Amino acid sequence: MTIMDHLPDRFREQLTSAPLFCCRTDLLLDGSFGEQWMAVTEEAITVWEQEDRPKAKFSVLTLSDARVSGGIGGGSLIIETYEGPVVLARYTAALASMFGFAAKLIGALAKQEELPVISERDLPRYCPTCGHPLGEGTQVCQFCMNKGKAAARVLRYAKPYKRQMATAAFLLILTTLIELVPPYITKLIIDDVLQPKAAGSALLIFVVALGVTTVLMAVMQTVRGYIGIWVGSKLMGDIRGDIYGSLMRLSLAYFDRRQTSQFIGRVNSDAESMRQFLTDGVIYVTGELLRIVAISVIIFSLDWQLSLLALLPVPFMIVASVTIWPKVGRRLYQQWRSIFRLNTMVGESMQGIRVVKAFGRENEEMSRYDGANAEVVRNNIKTEGLWQFIFPAFHLIAGIGTLLIWYYGGGKVLGNEIQLGVLMALVAYLGMLFGPLQWVSQMVNWASNAIAAAHRIFEIMDTPSEVPDADRPAPLGKIQGSVVFEGVTYGYEKHHPVLKGVSLRVQAGEMIGLVGHSGAGKSTFINLLCRFYDTDEGSILIDGVPIRQISQSDLRRQIGVVLQETFLFDGSIADNIAYSKPDATPEEIMRAAKIANAHDFIVRLPDGYDTKVGERGHKLSGGEKQRVAIARAIIHDPRILILDEATASVDTETERQIQEAISRLVKGRTTFAIAHRLSTLRNADRLVVLDRGKIVEVGTHEQLLEKTDGVYRKLVDAQQEMSQIRGVSV
Amino acid sequence: MEQQFDIRMLMKTEIALTRNKGGVLQGMVCGKRHEELIVYRCFPFQYESSYLSIRDAKDVELGIVRDIGELDPESAAELEKELQLRYFLPKVTRVDRVKNKSGLWLWELQTHLGPTRLAMRNLHEHIQYPGGGRIILTDLNGKRCEITDWQALDSHSRKQLEEIV
Structure with missing residues (x-):
């Protein structure tokens, strides 16, 4: 990979000798966005814009020096000619170090000094695949590297506890399956005992079976809950430890530019959001998915026509969830940011409380706080309000399915096409099915929260230290001290x-x-x-x-x-x-x-x-x-x-x-x-x-x-x- | 101490600005000719065209222009142009798209200086709100863009910004 921009051939042909250095600007001389090429040879400096003809050419002999004049958000390369200073090129801040080198090079040429050697640090480097700027001292683009989405990285934390998680999952499967038994027993009681009025040992057996399943469910839920808490707390500890470790690793420059009190909240609350997702979220989601599959199988085997009818609203709910998801994520982030600003403000005024008191500015600080506070309230209403809308909407859609079942199922029972017990079981199963579907919205909430938190946490973890350690550091014994x-x-x-x-x-x-x-x-x-x-x-x-x-x-x-x-x-x-x-x-x-x-x-x-x-x-x-x-x-x-x-x-x-x-x-x-x-x-x-x-x-x-x-x-x-x-x- | 401890306000008659062939700002300030002049905004956010610090090539302050409108038209035009060049802060005319891709916020913008793209690692550290509907966007490389009043942008842009700001 060449470390210099490749000069287009149409310009290269015009040069009489090999260029020492060439580069592309991102601004035109009038300060608007555009490209301009510059090539430096032993004899001259040539500048092109869009046309083939050079826009400007300066013989090195007419120059006395070169320098950069740094502006805000950009800068310009100025050469000193015998007729006064000339602006050679303008660029945005992204290219500042490259032009810093260009100025040194031209300056050295003009003064006939030893030419500086270009180092990779002088050049802006971009990731070859995604085109984003690369950090110093690294060849791996952190944006490409992180493609393994935040969710997958979050899950990696669960790895050390996979045995416990597996046990919890297994118990969950069992509970889910057992949960499906009671409606079926109810169906049996109605169809085989109550309707035929066939009293006898059957009723007792069914009731006992119902009792046993209830006890089993209670026991398994307790065990699973305990495992959940255990794994969750361990996970929290791991995540917190990692965040703190990343903070310690970061260079001083990182903290210079940031309000430090923000990190206290970040370490704790973001870790908690991630934990919630990992333990409750993951287990809950897998459990519910499983339940949906199992229920679908059962109701289809009971009466597939009615089931189809009942599941009519499901695609709508899925489409709704998918469209709402990104919106929710952004609103949550927005809410988080307003809280973040509020916290920063509190942290700041607490640190400077002496100054606040000394100048008697308590009231002003309070009104500053009120402003930020109002913003949080506004965002809160906006985000939480979204839920208040989503939840009833889902409920309504789900309700339609149940209505359909009652109407058509009821007709079938009256027409003696199916037994009453089947209808009752269907209604019960549908209730269980739409329960989790309604909660899809809640899961969306959890997951978006966790993903947002994960992004913030990984952002800290992925921030490269600005003073990276060398790959193979030179061993240093007892030094002399020069x-x-x-x-x-x-x-x-x-x-x-x-x-x-x-x-x-x-x-x-x-x-x-x-x-x-x-x-x-x-x-x-x-x-x-x-x-x-x-x-x-x-x-x-x-x-x-x-x-x-x-x-x-x-x-x-x-x-x-x-x-x-x-x-x-x-x-x-x-x-x-x-x-x-x-x-x-x-x-x-x-x-x-x-x-x-x-x-x-x-x-x-x-x-x-x-x-x-x-x-x-x-x-x-x-x-x-x-x-x-x-x-x-x-x-x-x-x-x-x-x-x-x-x-x-x-x-x-x-x-x-x-x-x-x-x-x-x-x-x-x-x-x-x-x-x-x-x-x-x-x-x-x-x-x-x-x-x-x-x-x-x-x-x-x-x-x-x-x-x-x-x-x-x-x-x-x-x-x-x-x-x-x-x-x-x- | 030979330094002056008072702000020197420049009168209209004391300052005349031109631009040399090479595009460098120069001029007469207080009766002295300067081959190169540098301009700073003292309050870049609050006052765009007032309180401008005029400095020589060695970065020593010669004086302050209270308002660009006080100068003669030619000087004012040159000063205005120099500020534009020195404070590279394109004004956003339209927000095409804001998307979040693998942990990076990518902005596609139209500015009065042409289209551009910004990349931010997050929103809470790269966006400033100096007040009003004003927004300053700073990207990973320090490139900045300004939205003068986001409420005044077209509806498409406002929609893009709604969940961002």
Whole structure:
């Protein structure tokens, strides 16, 4: 498979040399949808629209550079000619990375630099069978792969319990068959005992038989019900576990863009819908189907003409169910979405409850809620209202069948063509037959609910991690800790890069201070090193191995992080320190705490290391939490250490203690530290100054201070000014 | 600090926009000639043709145009065109079909810029409702389309949308 679009022959013929690169746009220059072709050769860039004649041609010699100008939802490729900039092509967001490469290629040609090599990542890839975009790092189209419909995937969950399910099904068949016996016995009683008035042992025998079947049915229903609950609960557990597992596997970027409180509801309620379908639904549906077949056989053998008459409405009911099905599914999804919006809103205002209260916006929040609430009510009425219509309609249709039986059957009995018992049995069987048919609508409801839930669940499960592990990850023993950034570009929103072409070589054991205004890209730098996100361009190497080829668990084992926002989990201090090393001995924990300057304050707590911290536990101060976090990093014993504003928001004395702890921690480790107070970075080997996503200065504190109009110098001056205002020294 | 901390509103006389041969927006802003200008909408959803940030090629803001109607006709036309190009947001004129195929929502749309197709993994994360009957559709690749007022579309389109929005 060629990774470039295939240039049509009529255009290819016009080129004098082999194209280096060619591609197709999806927009015309005036911004409307359309196709335009572009080919880049060593000498020139040619652009065609529909006609054979090129629309534009630029000799490479007339160009000085090329770049992309990213718009919203699209962008344009601009070349710098000696007569000013020229828009060469426009495209929608789908093609942005391809044109990013095109710009680099043309730029390199114009400046006579080494030509960049195209990688598959630069090109949009589409599934050959269905034409949908392919995810990064995968060749399998997830939409084609999932063709094995949601229902089939749901059923796969039942597999481990097939023996129990089979028993339940077997019992179900038995109950269904036994259920068919009483009407037949009734028929026998009427025709053989009551009508001929032939008293005797026959009546007793029939009544006993009736009793036995009733008892048997009760017993089997109980057993089946129990199995159903057992399998159902197990299934629920499995599904929930899988969803949670998928959530944990997803990359940070996935959660950045979503409200997290929604997942609580999704894990539980969607799993419940699926369970209901699997246990009640599947068993119920098979049971009812079986019953329909059995009843049909019996009534046809009793009197086929009457049966045909009675079954007249059945096709209508089936047609109705089939046409209603998709409508129901969409309405249910619509309803779900309005509830989803409502829940998101509640989650949001609860998380921000302090802000809501502080600004006194309770009433506005309430009216916002009311709006969403009204929407839910409206959708609820719409969806549930549909049922209220369907149910009586089905009832009515079914009723017609019974009426027909009574009329024609009654006539037959009067004409002595059939016996009364047969008519009674027919009516009873028909009642049993139309029962389930009416419930078809209920089953539609269940199944649509479950399928909708399944879609949402599988959507989470199928979302590819944006930082996929390599197929065959490079083994990584104890690393040295050298880190190399090579032309790294990354943006949280693709094509709005936060880091632009950052290159940096860091020796093992070196301490690097990252400095810059907020928004300069310091945290992004660190996020990329941890591989919370993957670079858009360029690569990061640890000990010469690209981090994409290192398995993530291996990578994280080598990296320790102390963040600005310390998060302590629900549990004891000891648990939190030993988070990354659950088998740590008490001595190890204490040693780590000691190095982190945390040992003393912990011991002084009434519950010592067993003090509960986290959401509901003991409230530690910011500085104390910070030191626990440092202890956590120490016990992890990483080769690469990341400190992100580890000393922000603490007082000077605490900062000194933390500083002490950190200076012990960084010894012999490659360290990246971000700090707002530049004084904290004094012992860094080198400072890297970032500005608007680019490295602008690198050097020691002293070297950088010498540059009078350097960015670092300005930052230091500004801080000094600030601290003079506050009356404290830096 | 040499930065200005006030929003600079551009008067009609301070800004004149043209387009060079290569199709790049350029012009005079506050008496200075710029080979390339970039335009942002400050409130892309609320105000389509007001509060437009005019920036130079280095992305430094030169000023804000309060309303496109305040400019001279030529500048206004060029600005309007540039916004159209930069904010690629086709307006949906008709919804041909919305179908759900193997877990993917496929939209077939007619827009004022031509027909297009969108693919969404679900509806709850790809549709925005900025208010009124307005709907912004974003597909898997970040391609966006706008429905200005879905109630105002033809009956076929409304029927397609009824169970979606």
